[in-house]
Amino acid sequence: MRYLEIVSFVKDPEYDWPGLCQRLGQTFRMTVQLTWPTLDLEFAYNPARGQYLSTAMLSKLLEIRNPAATKSLGITDLDLFIPILTYVFGEAQLGGTVAVVSGHRLRPSFYGLPDDRDLRQERLIKEAVHELGHTFGLLHCPNQLCVLASSTYAENIDNKGTEFCAHCQGLINDALANPQTWPRP
């Protein structure tokens, strides 16, 4: 039985969790399990940058994930970075099993705008689908409306849809139909 494991590091119930689980379950045609581990994320903290290394979060996810899960998605509200970039919205193990997304830069208040829960939820769904798409081996899509289009700033995320374009959907369908091509959990 394939299932998607969502590992939430977000303490406060700011997101519509059932809504998120339903959307991801539909998109990837899997059941979804939500877990709330108690875990100190300070191991990923970089004092010089004042941010958290997303790559370290991926390694930790690989350690703590349920090996029975098909894919595991971490969700955090911490500000993520990779060494070469000033920030990232998330990171995935390309063609692997784990991904992480952060709501930190998805909330409008980060940009000095009034908060908008619906907008933030929608951005989180898009970034979650996007990063999970990477775990199926998909690369960025030149179709600007496709959820796999690369987004380098928040308004960029708003420009694209929550769905895969026909091409990327085809790739996802192929991947789902051929589990033997998936990496061993």
Add this chain to the structure above:
Amino acid sequence: MNRKYRILVVDDEFSVRDSLAKWLIEEGYDVETAEDAEAALKTFDAGMWDIVLLDIKMPGMDGLELQKRLHEVDPDLIVIMITAYASVNTAVQALKNGAFDYVAKPFDPDELCHLIKKALRQKSLTEENVRLRERVERLAGRAEIIGDSPNMKKVLELADTVADTDATVLIRGESGTGKELVARAIHARSNRRYFSLVPINCGALPENLLETELFGHERGAFTGAQYHRKGKLEMADGGTLFLDEIGTISMKTQLDLLRVIETKEFCRLGSDKPKKVDFRVVCATNRNLEQAVAEGDFREDFYYRINVFAIHLPPLREREGDIPLLARHFVTKYANAMGKEALASSPEALDLLSSHRWPGNVRELQNAIERAMVVAQEGVIRPTDLPFQLTSQRLDQPGDTLAAVECRHIQAILDRTGWNISRSAEVLGLDRATIYNKIKKYNLRN
């Protein structure tokens, strides 16, 4: 088809290399990484690259030096410098040395994304310009092959037939018959036309220089080889290599070329690492290669390798019918170039052109017309406007004195050599002083 762009990331810090490579791969690029200049040069040599992202500060050879080396090998390469701190001076130096731009790490994702797209747009514009220029040259080149005579039509037919195959072509014909034009026509009609035709005149270079030109060299391969350099073989990759005056190359170079043509591999001078190349070979010669083989002056195996499909270009005297056509073509060409009106040729002048033997073939005709366009008066090219050697053939009469014949002959030779005294002396079998005396005696003028 949209090919994947290839990016080489050079940085001594693992985390930078790794995260940058991963990010670029997700963006859809083909990415490889190198941890220092040495590894970078190796990786660079092993493939074709669109962009190199280069850390300025590295132990050993730094980014600035490496950038110079890379541009030495590929002047069109796009190099983006990565700097750890805003060291403006170094970055400015990099820009002066030809870097496309620089970014300070960590980068803003949007900034990096834009920078790379901008770089690729510039690259495709450069490539498009090259393609356009080649297209113009190709059209011009094709227009230069003028000929309506059955001989010439046959040549163009053969060129058309062989163009689409990958067969090696040997173009034979006297000097000045336009062998390079035929090579260009073949390339222009082949599947390789979007890559370069790389010509090399083997007769113009001494053996060691020819080898360097062909094979390129590694740093330190010989005194003065400060950087490694791409040879013509590499430049022709994907396209056509045109070896003009193939009959002049040494036995050693013949053997080296034979190996390359057969294995499609070669090593730069000073290296034993083979590189793969894929090009089509077109050769040209005015030499009797069969005789050269018989005399032991040309390798038989090499002869058979290059003589797969031969095209004989007839000398101009065997296509008299094309002379008026060619004359008109060159008149128009030089009229345009000189900003003059195209002149008509008088029937006498045409008659003279048609009856000349043209030892220098089309090139000689072209030069004759160019000269006539300069000296002609009253909008018509007359026999007197044609070079002296043309008229002298006609003017020699049984009743002429020896002195008159000598005078005309020396003038003709001087004209033919462009008043090069040494060469004229050689042709005439006289010493230079005698030539000067004759010029004075007959009051000859350039």
